[in-house]
Amino acid sequence: AQKVTQAQTEISVVEKEDVTLDCVYETRDTTYYLFWYKQPPSGELVFLIRRNSFDEQNEISGRYSWNFQKSTSSFNFTITASQVVDSAVYFCALSERTSGTYKYIFGTGTRLKVLA
Amino acid sequence: DTGVSQDPRHKITKRGQNVTFRCDPISEHNRLYWYRQTLGQGPEFLTYFQNEAQLEKSRLLSDRFSAERPKGSFSTLEIQRTEQGDSAMYLCASSLPGRGTEAFFGQGTRLTVV
Numbered sequence: 001a002q003k004v005t006q007a008q009t010e011i012s013v014v015e016k017e018d019v020t021l022d023c024v025y026e027t028r029d030t031t032y033y034l035f036w037y038k039q040p041p042s043g044e045l046v047f048l049i050r051r052n053s054f055d056e057q058n059e060i061s062g063r064y065s066w067n068f069q070k071s072t073s074s075f076n077f078t079i080t081a082s083q084v085v086d087s088a089v090y091f092c093a094l095s096e097r098t099s100g101t102y103k104y105i106f107g108t109g110t111r112l113k114v115l116a
Numbered sequence: 117d118t119g120v121s122q123d124p125r126h127k128i129t130k131r132g133q134n135v136t137f138r139c140d141p142i143s144e145h146n147r148l149y150w151y152r153q154t155l156g157q158g159p160e161f162l163t164y165f166q167n168e169a170q171l172e173k174s175r176l177l178s179d180r181f182s183a184e185r186p187k188g189s190f191s192t193l194e195i196q197r198t199e200q201g202d203s204a205m206y207l208c209a210s211s212l213p214g215r216g217t218e219a220f221f222g223q224g225t226r227l228t229v230v
Binding site: 004032033035037042043044045046047050052091093095101102103105106107109 | 147149156157158159160161164166171172205207209211215216217218219220221222223224226
């Protein structure tokens with residue numbers, strides 16, 4: 001069965017610290033997609049990144065980087081030199097083809113608080 | 117604004133009343149999803165449309181819930197005889213066709229049943 005686990009419920013860091021948000025997933029499919037979304041206090045889920053199961057290259061986008069490891073079924077997200085504006089709830093999600101649809105299965109989220 | 121639009125943003129209703137929410141997806145997106153999010157949880161899948169066809173419904177979607185997407189454009193989610201347990205954020209998302217395309221979410225409708 002599909003499952004996404006974000007074991008860290010809440011993390012607090014001081015501005016400029018680096019922080020890593022963990023995501024572990026379960027799937028029986030060989031083809032699947034992983035996502036990270038940010039949910040600021042306004043409530044809208046903002047898409048950050050997509051990774052498919054055949055591409056294990058890590059990705060960097062500005063202060064954000066993602067580490068995808070199929071061997072440990074993990075897709076971790078690191079924010080370098082965190083800023084107060086990074087404060088939000090971050091969700092990891094998994095999508096695979098079940099019943100002909102590509103629905104997204106979300107983890108429970110990690111609330112990140114960046115303190116000035 | 118070309119994002120996903122949801123209306124209303126907030127809805128307070130008395131238990132037993134019916135409510136209807138509307139979602140306008142990004143215009144070229146043929147896939148549309150409804151999710152429900154309760155406090156401290158991640159979004160939970162409710163239902164999925166490809167164009168006007170409703171292809172999947174979650175077991176979370178009881179008989180009191182119905183969703184439509186006439187003509188494959190906007191979608192509505194209706195909850196009949198609301199219960200306090202229906203209080204949640206209802207999120208709509210849309211995506212392009214294809215495997216594993218990212219979904220874009222609206223700002224949600226927060227429902228409070230009193």
